[in-house]
Amino acid sequence: MSESKPGALGGIKVLDFGQMVSAPYCAKLFSDYGADVIKVESPGGDAARAMGPFPGDQPHPEKSGLYFINNTNKRGITCDVARAAGRDLFTRLLAWADVLIENNLPQQMQAWGLDYAGIAAINPRLVAISITPFGQTGPYSAWNGYDLNAYHLSGASSRYCGRPGEMPLQHGTFSADYFGAVAGASWGLAAVYGRDLVGGGQQLDVSCAEAIAAAFIGGQNIGGYAQDGRFDKRTGVGLPQGAPATIMPCKDGHVWMLALEPGQWNGLRKVMGDPDWADLDMFQNMKTRAENADVIYSFLHEWTMQHTKMEIQQKCQAAGCPITAVYTVAEAAEQPHLKARDYFVDMQHPELGKLKNLGAPFKLPACPGGPTRPAPLLGQHNDEVYGSVLGLNAGEIAALRQEGAI
Amino acid sequence: MNANALPLQGIRVVNFGWVWAGPVTGQTLSFLGAEVFKVESRARVDMTRNLPPFAEGKPSPDRSLSNHACWAGNGSVSLNLKEPEALQLVKDLIAQSDVVIENFGPGVMERLGLGYAELCKLKQDIILFSMPGAGLYGPMKDLRTYGLSLTSTTGLDSLVGYKGxxxxxxxxxxxxxxxxxxxxxxxxxxxxxxxxxxxxxxIDFSQQEAVMQMVGPAYMDYVLNGRSGGPKSNEHPLGAAAPHGVFPCKGDDRWISIVVASDDEWHKLLAALKHPEWLKVTEFATHEQRLLHIDTLHALLGEWTAQFDDRELADLLQGFGVAAAPVLNVGDLLGDPHFQARKTYIEVTHPLGFKETIYGAYVKTSRSKPVIRPGPTIGQDNDTVFKKILGLSEARYNDLVERQVIY
Structure with missing residues (x-):
């Protein structure tokens, strides 16, 4: 690994006390851009270790793809905070850290004696980023919950995803967790950056549901609803006010059909070979096309089914029309554009061997980030961290191991 | 000076971002204390300023309610950048700023005479943040997408839909x-x-690459097993929990989300349902069995949930520790007790006299309290920027306004 240039966040010390997606991904943004991140796991390990995907679907705590991808560049230790000795170690790490990132339910942190008031007493300069489905306050804050519950509470699915009369749909991944993670990372990093200016540390309380309900759904919908009392729901069509604007099947998959402005529509007509039906008056602007959606989509369907997604993308893009292929995960993973940008990186993992990973989410030319070191094995850095960070000697570490604190 | 110090106080940002993504970046920095000026012009009004509904139903580029919520926090200076004097003024402002934001396509800033090399001459340590759809270089850098279709190039769209x-x-x-x-x-x-x-x-911030980070879990299944996932309704993205879905409740379009991720939670669900025979069958006895028979399990559970009100059922299940929450629609959000308690949405009075509801700080901070201002009117900060920061005389300023350079 090349560590010649320090990362953008060099010198920032972070404890990742999270599991699954939200807190670990937030902490990965810190570690991939150069912060010193120590991941603290209970002796049983992050729940992501049991989630997979696993090679050949054979569960193995050191072979989880989810754990691998969200914990790069971190050092890993085990610590049982439910035991007094473990809790003591954890509080000493809190005193060392600039940032704590965690996603335990508030009542769990309280039960461990690690609620924010207690943490601030140990280290008043600590920035504590807490990312949970519902947040630290409010009537649902003590609810049990996961990504799915948070996403559907935000209004996102009812408004924007699914067919009318059928169940609202999730967003294909841990969308609420990721949204909460980047919100926590932005606000948390600012709080570290301006820590002297504002006079110390603080808690950042992220509710994944709220972040989406505000910045995605609220932004587009809440002003109108508050004033006029009207609101919309999902339609199953990409953009119901204009056409074409939706996902359609084609010869070998699907395409995102989009031709709204006159130039785009004319480009699409040209690509389709100027068919006679496209001359009809009702197809000459995006609104009347949408009013006749059934007709236009059936004409378009005949055409798309004769062509491949890449052919449609290339020809339409060349004609000034923003139509794209719906890339499968495999196609996205092999996309020449992303390869040319070095978005996929090679990594070496002790159990998984040599494999690809997604690279840095954005490029900082002066201080490149991105994963270089694989996610830690469970407790891999116990000796190193407890030795060099907390100054324990080998005998003390052995004793803690013996009593189950490590 | 505000006694409540914010962490990015003293950072000045010039924001060329338009439509939605760039303005949200400016908004976030503003909530955190930065001074953010959006550069826009009446010569080419941003399309989102003309999106209905409008405050009090009166159409105007300064009254779009969705635009205001998404842009709140950004200030605004109006300059017609086609005029050389306007370009010089924005350069003068950049010379006294820390960050420049833009979300045009690659090359547009260079054509405006505001490429990175040029900006460095104005301010040696300037940070230019570019957020094009597919990055600043690479064979698809000029790919045309809309925000809602950009996800199609990441694999994410291929995963959303009804199972199969x-x-x-x-x-x-x-x-x-x-x-x-x-x-x-x-x-x-x-x-x-x-x-x-x-x-x-x-900074080369490719929106495609940022979004594709969310595809990470499915990407790993491709890397490790060569599989490319597909739509699966509301099932767990990694197929690791059952039940994991959205189920019908009493009323029109009412639903509840329920997740059972462990044996412990399964027993809590059984207790909440008072151990019905139909759930105690061997098909559902273990985690592996439940995953195998997830369709049957979901169908049976849906028959049961349909007898209940969504909120009452969420309360009942949560009482037993089962992860469940109502599926809210837009009309539910404003009056929801949780979002009310957290002040997720706030009413503010706009300088033009009307009240509007926008979202406030979407992250809660225990020390630094963001100041939430209404959406900006076009050019609302012209006075501050051109007279106070850049020191233009009254006469010169009026002349520039007169000639629609400041416009």
Whole structure:
């Protein structure tokens, strides 16, 4: 690994006390851009270790793809905070850290004696980023919950995803967790950056549901609803006010059909070979096309089914029309554009061997980030961290191991 | 000076971002204390300023309610950049700023005479944040997408839909606020690097790559097993929990989400349902069995949930520790007790006299309290910027307004 240039966040010390997606991904943004991140796991390990995907679907705590991808560049230790000795170690790490990132339910942190008031007493300069489905306050804050519950509470699915009369749909991944993670990372990093200016540390309380309900759904919908009392729901069509604007099947998959402005529509007509039906008056602007959606989509369907997604993308893009292929995960993973940008990186993992990973989410030319070191094995850095960070000697570490604190 | 110090106080940002993603980046930095000026012009009004509904139903580029919520926090200076004097004024402002944001396509800033090399001459350690759809270089850098279709190039769209069916589009651009907020992280990271090294830089933030981070779990299944996932309704993205879904409740279009991720939670669900025979069958006895028979399990559970009100059922299940929550629609959000308690939405009075409801700080902070201002009117900060910061005389300012340079 090349560590010649320090990362953008060099010198920032972070404890990742999270599991699954939200807190670990937030902490990965810190570690991939150069912060010193120590991941603290209970002796049983992050729940992501049991989630997979696993090679050949054979569960193995050191072979989880989810754990691998969200914990790069971190050092890993085990610590049982439910035991007094473990809790003591954890509080000493809190005193060392600039940032704590965690996603335990508030009542769990309280039960461990690690609620924010207690943490601030140990280290008043600590920035504590807490990312949970519902947040630290409010009537649902003590609810049990996961990504799915948070996403559907935000209004996102009812408004924007699914067919009318059928169940609202999730967003294909841990969308609420990721949204909460980047919100926590932005606000948390600012709080570290301006820590002297504002006079110390603080808690950042992220509710994944709220972040989406505000910045995605609220932004587009809440002003109108508050004033006029009207609101919309999902339609199953990409953009119901204009056409074409939706996902359609084609010869070998699907395409995102989009031709709204006159130039785009004319480009699409040209690509389709100027068919006679496209001359009809009702197809000459995006609104009347949408009013006749059934007709236009059936004409378009005949055409798309004769062509491949890449052919449609290339020809339409060349004609000034923003139509794209719906890339499968495999196609996205092999996309020449992303390869040319070095978005996929090679990594070496002790159990998984040599494999690809997604690279840095954005490029900082002066201080490149991105994963270089694989996610830690469970407790891999116990000796190193407890030795060099907390100054324990080998005998003390052995004793803690013996009593189950490590 | 505000007694409540905010962490990015003293950072000045010039924001060329338009439509949604770039303005959200500016908004986030503003909530965190930066001074953010959007550069726009009446010569070419941003399309989102003309999106209905309008305050009090009166159409005007200064009254779009959705535009205001998404842009709140950004200030606004109006300059017609086609005029050389306007370009010089914006350069003068950049010379006294820390960060420049833009979400045009690659090359547009250069054509405006505001490329990174040019900006460095104005301010040696400037941070230029570019957030094009597919990055600043690479064979598809000029790919045309809308925010709502950009996700199609990442694999994400291929995963959304009813189980076994075609992909179903998400009907608005999740990627815009996501990239907008994510972008603020990139900028603060660069500010931290500037503090450590004295150097600015040009950030290449590809929205495609930022969004594709969310595809990570499915990407790993491709890397490890060569599989490319597809739509699966509301099942767990990694197929690791059952039940994991959305189930019908009493009333029109009412639903509840329920997740059972462990044996412990399964027993809690059984207790909540009072141990019915139909759940105690061998098909559902173990985690593996439940995953194997998830369709049957979901169908049976849906018959049961349909007898209940969504909120009452969420309360009942949560009482037993089962992860369950109502599926809210837009009309539910404003009056929801949780969002009310957290002041997720707030009413503000706009300088033009009307009241509007926008969202407030979408992250809660225990020390630094963001100041939430209404959406900007076009050119609302012209006085401050041109007279106070740039020191133009009254006569010169009036002349520029007269000739629609400041416009």
């Amino acid at each position: 069916g075609d992909p179903v589009p998400v009907e608005n651009a999740f990627s815009d606020p996501y990239s907008g907020i994510f972008g603020a992280f990139a900028i603060i990271a660069a500010l931290n690097h500037r503090r450590n090294s004295g150097d600015g830089q040009h």
